[in-house]
Amino acid sequence: MIEVHRVSKVYSVGPVKVPALREVSFRIAKGEFVVLTGASGAGKTTLLRLLYRDDLPSEGDIEVLGYNLVPLRRWQVAALRRSIGVVFQDAKLLPVRTVYENVAFVLRVLGAPRREITERVFDALRIVGLSSRAQAYPAQLSQGEAQRAALARAIVRRPPLLLADEPTGNLDEAMAAEILEALKDIGSGGTTIVLATHQARLAATLRRRTVTLDGGHVAKDEG
Ligand SMILES: Nc1ncnc2c1ncn2[C@@H]1O[C@H](COP(=O)(O)OP(=O)(O)OP(=O)(O)O)[C@@H](O)[C@H]1O
Ligand SMILES: [Mg+2]
Structure with a gap:
């Protein structure tokens, strides 16, 4: 479903290079529910954006839903995105x-x-x-x-894949719990889910596989 192989991402801000991801590798199987966690600035949003081809890695390979994302053509990008649901912190x-x-x-x-x-x-x-x-x-x-x-x-x-970037970031605990329950229901229907959150306590209550980023590195991948 998802294969990320030695992916690095460096943003250029004028003359300054900002490393956001360093040699990140992992696989996510079909139907898995993975929590992506780590402090603010650890690289969670950067990684999710690479997964739906909103941006390209500086180095490394990414495969999502059978698409090799780096050489992807524009019409294929559209097809890829049709197969991915995305939610953000703001409902928009x-x-x-x-x-x-x-x-x-x-x-x-x-x-x-x-x-x-x-x-x-x-x-x-x-x-x-x-x-x-x-x-x-x-x-x-x-x-x-x-x-x-x-x-x-x-x-x-x-969509077979749902990416959620801090969907509970603006919510109190009770409302956040409702969103997580809804996500679990969606996951039990077979949808593969990647949920990014910096709320470590909330990540822990989910008791799902948790990939922890620290300064752009995968520091832990467990559960
Ligand atoms: N468009 C951009 N241009 C330049 N630097 C960026 C850009 N987006 C992110 N960064 C930098 O890349 C690093 C990773 O940021 P990212 O937004 O991926 O972290 P995050 O884990 O999602 O953080 P948060 O929990 O605050 O959402 C940070 O140092 C950030 O400043
Ligand atoms: Mg973020």
Whole structure:
């Protein structure tokens, strides 16, 4: 599913070189739920961005869902991204659309039949526990609900891989726990999940394989 082989990433900021990842290697099997943790600046976001080909490594190879990401052509990048759901710290919902419409949006753009859209949207909302809020607007939602709507939007195409970058970063403990439960449900449906969080305590409560980055190195990979 994912194979990262001796990947390094150096950002150039003017004349300054900022090393973000150093010789990172690991494999993630289909259906695994992996927590990516480490202090702020350890390289978690950088690594996730490389996995959905938002950026290229400076060195090393990455294979995701059978695609070799380094020489990938533009149309293949689009195909890769269609197979990856992504959630961020901010839900980034369209404010003038209901929850239903936010989740349905990408299916509409792809021209899916209306019956299929309805079925898939309600499926996704049920998985994240938000069925009753389908007609609400983002401003009417709690932060936890908004984040669950973003999660529903990320899984509505039933992607085999879900990447989540600090999805609980803005949430209190109770709301964070709800997101984690939703992620576990998604994982038990067979979706491969990589969850990045700097919240070490939260990472520990998940009791899943945990890859710890420290200064761009894999410091630990256990569980
Ligand atoms: N676009 C960029 N340009 C230059 N440097 C960057 C860029 N993105 C990240 N960095 C640097 O790369 C290193 C890793 O950053 P990254 O955002 O991947 O860490 P992180 O583990 O996600 O941190 P956080 O927990 O704060 O989100 C840091 O030193 C950061 O300053
Ligand atoms: Mg980050």
